[in-house]
Amino acid sequence: MEKRVTFKGWFLPLLLVLPQAIVSAVFFFYPAGQAVWQSMFIPDPFGLKSQFVGLGNFEYLLGNSYYRASFVTTAIFSTLVTVVSMGVALYLALLADRLIKGSGTYRTLLIWPYAVAPAIAGVLWLFMFNTRVGVVAWYLGVLGYDWNHVLNGTEAMGLVVVASSWGRISYNFLFFLAGLQAIPKSVIEAAAIDGAHFWTRFRTIVWPLLSPTTFFLLVVNIVYAFFETFGVIHTITAGGPQQATTILVYKVFSDGFVGQDLGSSAAQSVILLIVVSALTIVQFKFVERRVHY
Amino acid sequence: MATVTLDNLRKTFGKTEIIHGVDIDITDGEFIVIVGPSGCGKSTLLRMVAGLETVTSGEVRINGARVNEKEPMDRNIAMVFQNYALYPHMSVFDNMAYGLKIAGKPKAEIAARVADAARLLQLEPYLQRKPRELSGGQRQRVAMGRAIVREPDVFLFDEPLSNLDAKLRVQMRLEIRQLQRKLGITALYVTHDQVEAMTLADRMIVMNAGVAEQIGAPMEVYENPATTFVAGFIGSPPMNFLSDSALPALPPTTRLGIRPEHVTLTAPGRGRADATALYSEALGAETLVHLRLGDGEQVTARIGGKTVPPAEGTELGLAWPDDHAMLFGPDGKRIPPG
Numbered sequence: 035m036e037k038r039v040t041f042k043g044w045f046l047p048l049l050l051v052l053p054q055a056i057v058s059a060v061f062f063f064y065p066a067g068q069a070v071w072q073s074m075f076i077p078d079p080f081g082l083k084s085q086f087v088g089l090g091n092f093e094y095l096l097g098n099s100y101y102r103a104s105f106v107t108t109a110i111f112s113t114l115v116t117v118v119s120m121g122v123a124l125y126l127a128l129l130a131d132r133l134i135k136g137s138g139t140y141r142t143l144l145i146w147p148y149a150v151a152p153a154i155a156g157v158l159w160l161f162m163f164n165t166r167v168g169v170v171a172w173y174l175g176v177l178g179y180d181w182n183h184v185l186n187g188t189e190a191m192g193l194v195v196v197a198s199s200w201g202r203i204s205y206n207f208l209f210f211l212a213g214l215q216a217i218p219k220s221v222i223e224a225a226a227i228d229g230a231h232f233w234t235r236f237r238t239i240v241w242p243l244l245s246p247t248t249f250f251l252l253v254v255n256i257v258y259a260f261f262e263t264f265g266v267i268h269t270i271t272a273g274g275p276q277q278a279t280t281i282l283v284y285k286v287f288s289d290g291f292v293g294q295d296l297g298s299s300a301a302q303s304v305i306l307l308i309v310v311s312a313l314t315i316v317q318f319k320f321v322e323r324r325v326h327y
Numbered sequence: 328m329a330t331v332t333l334d335n336l337r338k339t340f341g342k343t344e345i346i347h348g349v350d351i352d353i354t355d356g357e358f359i360v361i362v363g364p365s366g367c368g369k370s371t372l373l374r375m376v377a378g379l380e381t382v383t384s385g386e387v388r389i390n391g392a393r394v395n396e397k398e399p400m401d402r403n404i405a406m407v408f409q410n411y412a413l414y415p416h417m418s419v420f421d422n423m424a425y426g427l428k429i430a431g432k433p434k435a436e437i438a439a440r441v442a443d444a445a446r447l448l449q450l451e452p453y454l455q456r457k458p459r460e461l462s463g464g465q466r467q468r469v470a471m472g473r474a475i476v477r478e479p480d481v482f483l484f485d486e487p488l489s490n491l492d493a494k495l496r497v498q499m500r501l502e503i504r505q506l507q508r509k510l511g512i513t514a515l516y517v518t519h520d521q522v523e524a525m526t527l528a529d530r531m532i533v534m535n536a537g538v539a540e541q542i543g544a545p546m547e548v549y550e551n552p553a554t555t556f557v558a559g560f561i562g563s564p565p566m567n568f569l570s571d572s573a574l575p576a577l578p579p580t581t582r583l584g585i586r587p588e589h590v591t592l593t594a595p596g597r598g599r600a601d602a603t604a605l606y607s608e609a610l611g612a613e614t615l616v617h618l619r620l621g622d623g624e625q626v627t628a629r630i631g632g633k634t635v636p637p638a639e640g641t642e643l644g645l646a647w648p649d650d651h652a653m654l655f656g657p658d659g660k661r662i663p664p665g
Contacts, residue, residue, distance in 0.1 A: 220410055221412045223377075223406075224408060224412040225425070226398070227399045227400065228473070228477070229426050229429040230400070239414060243416060
């Protein structure tokens, strides 16, 4: 049975929807529309007039090897961030779920990193891994490893992935722990009596029952990796070295605001919008089918 | 086929001991009901046998072998939970087959055993359904089926009928009893319902505050309760207790117990005590008459359903045969007659 409210006229329902409609219009539809509009122009160097080029910006981008490389970088980066942050969070949640004493303390400590803003988290990790003064970099040097994420693209990628995942682990941990605690204890006990050891129980009972949580986190984390990691990348590597950490959203910023190519930047925003919508549709269409609610 | 022995079994949570040493030898195929009010430790006792709670001291033996340190899966037991604990993402078939699949049984054997259990429990039309698509009674049957297909040494039931409505409870009670008889598997059954205990048990353990107050066959416990707790808990309506203020003939500080069906109503002054009728409850086959004694204590008498009950405020005499009166000491223990 669905509960429905019935209205007599059109005035009240429209009025009730209005605030949300205004917010969406001002902060989403208008800028998105502007981006689509601007993506069809090339402004002159002084920003005095623009020339209409139709889909020229898109044509140029798709033929550009740097832009295509950024796609690959984004795919690697977001996959790693999602896998690392969700994997570690699930592991910690499984441990915290088994705790009997002091679970409150652990939980609080594990949730703290979420309160740190991405840019600050970036600076924090940057200091630890700084090639000259970083504690971790120094210890790695003592162990005989020459850490230099300023020159080494792989190390740079590793560092931004770790820094981006760090704060995210807290968020994912919270959801995984809640998901685990929502599984009735007697179901786990029944499985134990049926002969399933911990790993079998996890594979056949816990993981399937956790799948709604996992699916939700998957969508949210990919969106996070696509957009919200900007601060971390900006503070740690600024997209370098040699664009090794330039993900799509960072390229929107650097081409538009550093390179002053606003038309191309707008075109990139539009492509990004399409990619994320497509990803979300794919996730809901195909992954959700395997989710047990 | 198994015997179960509990040997001075104790359980402590933190510093509080909640099971104070329970002993019982359960023979093969016996149906044992652990009955008591909530919080008496009956579920904890069952969970210790299952291996879901650690044993603080004492021993659990299945077929003579100590199983204290064994994991639940290594004890060859099956348990039916109060909330059924079905796997919500699996079909009825998969729920029942789960334990067999883990044990690595061949597919054909699994299918055959599940089919047998489904036939026995009339679950055949529902094998492909998910638990959420079943009614409470059907879920209960699936939980039973999951226990049966494993062919365990011991069945453990943790209040399996308390989530069902009254009619279904009576029906399932009967089915559980017939099934256990047919399969001949030793069973331990926890309940707070004394009717379930009376009807199901070969022997019952009446628990109170972590102590097994009495262990015995239902009728033996009913006829010869060892303590006032057992006398008051087993039997509905509960036994009447009269103190020496109502019966001056009693030795001081002792109490006399008499079951409602043994109390007969006579004219005032003609019985052993006088009372005033308060109200009656007509249940059809019988009528319960509640009366108040001179010292304020209440007494219930059970009379035939056709008998006209006394009007409110009527003065009456209460009588009972001597051989049905039981004397209890100040510590609550029964004082043997004679």
